[in-house]
Amino acid sequence: GNAAPGQLQDSKIRGASDGAPTTHPALLAWVQQVAELTQPAAVYWVTGSDDENTVLTDELVEAGTLTRLNPETFPNSFAAFSDPKDVARVEEQTFICSEKKEDAGFTNNWMDPAQMRTKLDGLFAGSMRGRTMYVIPFVMGHLDAEDPKFGVEITDSAYVVASMRIMARIGTDVLRKMEELDNAFFVPALHSVGAPLAEGEADVAWPCNEEKWIVHFPEDRSIFSYGSGYGGNALLGKKCYALRIASVMARDEGWLAEHMLILKLTSPEKKDYYVSAAFPSACGKTNLALLDPTVEGWKVETLGDDITWLRFGHDGELRATNPEAGLFGVAPGTGWSTNPNAMRAIAKGNSIFTNVALTDDGGVWWEGMTDEVPAHLTDWLGNEWTPDSDTPAAHPNSRFCTPIDQIDMLAEEYHSPEGVPVSAILFGGRRKTTVPLVTQARDWTSGIFMGSTLSSETTAAAAGAVGVVRRDPMAMLPFMGYDAGDYLKHWITLSGKADQDKLPAIFLVNWFRRTADGGFAWPGFGENSRVLKWVIERLEGKADAVETPIGFVPTGDSIDLAGLDMTPADVEAAVHVDPAEWETELAGIDEWYARFGGSLPEELSAKLAEVKDRFAAA
Ligand code: PEP
Ligand code: NA
Ligand code: MN
Numbered sequence: 001g002n003a004a005p006g007q008l009q010d011s012k013i014r015g016a017s018d019g020a021p022t023t024h025p026a027l028l029a030w031v032q033q034v035a036e037l038t039q040p041a042a043v044y045w046v047t048g049s050d051d052e053n054t055v056l057t058d059e060l061v062e063a064g065t066l067t068r069l070n071p072e073t074f075p076n077s078f079a080a081f082s083d084p085k086d087v088a089r090v091e092e093q094t095f096i097c098s099e100k101k102e103d104a105g106f107t108n109n110w111m112d113p114a115q116m117r118t119k120l121d122g123l124f125a126g127s128m129r130g131r132t133m134y135v136i137p138f139v140m141g142h143l144d145a146e147d148p149k150f151g152v153e154i155t156d157s158a159y160v161v162a163s164m165r166i167m168a169r170i171g172t173d174v175l176r177k178m179e180e181l182d183n184a185f186f187v188p189a190l191h192s193v194g195a196p197l198a199e200g201e202a203d204v205a206w207p208c209n210e211e212k213w214i215v216h217f218p219e220d221r222s223i224f225s226y227g228s229g230y231g232g233n234a235l236l237g238k239k240c241y242a243l244r245i246a247s248v249m250a251r252d253e254g255w256l257a258e259h260m261l262i263l264k265l266t267s268p269e270k271k272d273y274y275v276s277a278a279f280p281s282a283c284g285k286t287n288l289a290l291l292d293p294t295v296e297g298w299k300v301e302t303l304g305d306d307i308t309w310l311r312f313g314h315d316g317e318l319r320a321t322n323p324e325a326g327l328f329g330v331a332p333g334t335g336w337s338t339n340p341n342a343m344r345a346i347a348k349g350n351s352i353f354t355n356v357a358l359t360d361d362g363g364v365w366w367e368g369m370t371d372e373v374p375a376h377l378t379d380w381l382g383n384e385w386t387p388d389s390d391t392p393a394a395h396p397n398s399r400f401c402t403p404i405d406q407i408d409m410l411a412e413e414y415h416s417p418e419g420v421p422v423s424a425i426l427f428g429g430r431r432k433t434t435v436p437l438v439t440q441a442r443d444w445t446s447g448i449f450m451g452s453t454l455s456s457e458t459t460a461a462a463a464g465a466v467g468v469v470r471r472d473p474m475a476m477l478p479f480m481g482y483d484a485g486d487y488l489k490h491w492i493t494l495s496g497k498a499d500q501d502k503l504p505a506i507f508l509v510n511w512f513r514r515t516a517d518g519g520f521a522w523p524g525f526g527e528n529s530r531v532l533k534w535v536i537e538r539l540e541g542k543a544d545a546v547e548t549p550i551g552f553v554p555t556g557d558s559i560d561l562a563g564l565d566m567t568p569a570d571v572e573a574a575v576h577v578d579p580a581e582w583e584t585e586l587a588g589i590d591e592w593y594a595r596f597g598g599s600l601p602e603e604l605s606a607k608l609a610e611v612k613d614r615f616a617a618a
Contacts, residue, residue, distance in 0.1 A: 048171020447506020485599025
C-alpha cells in the first residue's frame with residue numbers, strides 16, 4: 001500500500017502490494033515478503049518527486065535527524081549528525097557470501113550462505129516495527145543505457161531515501177522503465193537501521209544498532225545491510241551494488257566495475273582525451289576529478305569522482321561511464337583553495353552534510369574548508385568548539401552529498417549512456433618513498449601488474465601502526481565482490497579480446513613522495529595537471545621518457561615546469577627509481593602475491609620475475 005508522505009505516521013499496516021504503484025510481479029512479491037518479515041508500520045513507494053523530498057526532509061527536520069541550514073548560504077541543504085559509533089564503512093562486518101568460500105577470496109570476509117541467511121532472517125524479523133518502510137526503485141547509470149542496471153532498495157531510513165535521491169536516479173521513472181523492459185531484473189537491496197520502535201517509544205535522531213552486517217550474495221545479486229545508517233553501509237546503490245555486486249556482474253558479462261574517477265582533458269590543439277584513475281579512499285580522487293589545471297592551454301572537465309564502469313564498445317574501444325548521480329565526498333580537506341570546483345557545487349545547495357561542524361550563522365564548516373578558522377563552532381558531536389579545542393570540529397570522515405550536475409566543470413558527455421573512450425588509466429597510491437611521481441607501464445599486462453601491487457602507507461588517521469605499506473589492488477581491496485586472483489585474471493583475459501591498438505596506456509602515479517628533507521617532492525593539487533599533460537603527450541608521442549626496470553619515467557625537462565619554482569633536477573629526484581628501495585619493494589610484492597595462493601594469474605608472477613630480471617641486469 002502507499003501512504004502519502006506526511007501521513008506516514010497515521011497509516012496502518014496494509015498488505016504491501018495493495019495499491020502498490022507497479023505490476024512488476026517479482027518486485028511486488030519481494031516487497032510483500034520483506035514487509036511480512038520486518039513488520040513496518042507503513043509501506044511507502046518512493047516517487048522521487050521534489051514535493052516528496054520536501055515532505056521527507058521536513059519530517060527529518062521535525063525528527064531531529066536533519067538540521068536545516070541557512071537558506072541564503074546553503075539553499076535546500078541539511079546537516080545530519082550520526083551516532084558517534086556509526087561514522088564509516090565497517091569493513092570487518094562486510095561479507096561476500098558466495099556459495100564456495102574460495103570464490104570470495106582472501107580479501108573478503110565469508111560465511112556459509114545458508115548460515116548467513118538464517119542470521120539475517122533473525123536480525124530483520126520485526127526490525128522495522130514502528131517505522132515506515134520505503135521502497136526505492138533506482139538505476140545505476142543511465143535509464144537509457146543499452147542494458148540498464150536496476151536495483152530496488154528497501155530501507156527504514158528517510159535519511160537514506162533523501163541521500164539515494166542525490167546519489168542515483170530513483171523513483172517512478174525507473175519503475176516504469178523496469179516494467180517496460182519485461183519487468184526487468186533488479187538487485188534487491190534490503191536495509192534496516194535495526195532499531196524497531198515499541199508502541200509509544202520515542203525515536204532518537206540517528207537510530208542504528210551496535211551490531212552491523214553488510215552482506216552480499218554474489219550468485220543471487222542481492223544485498224542485505226543491517227544496523228548502520230552511514231553512507232557506504234546504507235546507500236546500497238554505491239559501494240555495495242556499483243562496485244561489489246557490479247564487479248561480479250562485470251566478470252560474468254565481460255566488463256569492469258572499478259573504483260575510479262573519470263576526467264576529460266582538452267589539449268591546446270583542442271583534442272579531447274578521457275582518463276580514468278583509481279586511488280584508494282581518501283587519496284584525493286575527488287580533488288583530481290575536479291582539478292583546476294595550472295598548466296597553460298589545457299582544460300579539465302569531470303565525469304565522475306568515485307566509480308567507473310568500463311566496457312569495450314562496438315568499435316573495440318574501452319568506454320567509461322559513471323553510474324552515480326552525485327558526489328559523496330570526504331569533507332575535510334575540501335576547500336576554497338584546494339578544490340574550488342567542489343565548493344562551488346556545494347554552495348548551490350540541495351546537499352546533505354553528515355558529521356560536519358555548524359557555524360553560528362547556520363552554515364557548515366570542516367577542517368580545510370577555509371584558510372581562516374571560525375572563532376566559534378558547534379562540533380559534529382554538538383559541543384562548543386573554538387580554535388583552541390584539541391579535537392577536530394568535523395569528523396575526519398565527515399561527508400558532503402551533492403548532485404553531480406551542480407558541478408560547473410561537468411563534461412557534457414556525463415549525460416551520454418555510451419560513455420567516453422578511455423585513452424589512459426592511472427593507478428595511484430600514497431607512498432613517501434620508492435614509487436616515482438609517474439611511471440608509464442611498458443604494456444597492458446605490466447599496467448595490470450602495477451595496479452595489482454598498488455599500495456599506500458597507513459597514516460595516523462587510521463587505527464594501527466603508521467607507515468606500514470598496505471596493498472590495495474586497483475584500489476578495490478574493500479570492493480571486489482569475488483576472488484582477488486580471479487579479478488586480476490578477468491582484467492587480463494578481457495583485454496585479450498579487445499582491439500589491442502585501442503587499449504588505454506596505463507600509468508602508476510604517486511603525488512605523495514617525499515624528498516630527503518621530508519618535504520613533498522611534488523606540489524600536487526592543480527599542479528598535477530603537469531603530470532596529466534606528460535601522460536597525454538606520451539600518447540601523442542611528444543614527451544620524452546627514461547626507461548627503468550619498472551617502466552618509463554619522465555626526463556627532467558619533459559614535465560612542463562613553467563611558472564613553478566622547480567627545476568628538472570627536482571623532477572629527476574621525484575621520479576628516481578632507487579634499486580635498494582626496490583629490493584625491499586619487490587620482497588614486499590613477493591609476500592603480497594604469496595597471499596593469493598593458487599589464484600594469482602601466472603601472467604602476473606611472470607611480470608614480477610621480469611621486473612626482478614630487469615633490476616638484476618641494470
Ligand atoms: C563511504 O565510505 O561511504 C564511501 C563512499 O567510500 P569511500 O571510502 O570510498 O569514500
Ligand atoms: Na536523483
Ligand atoms: Mn570511494
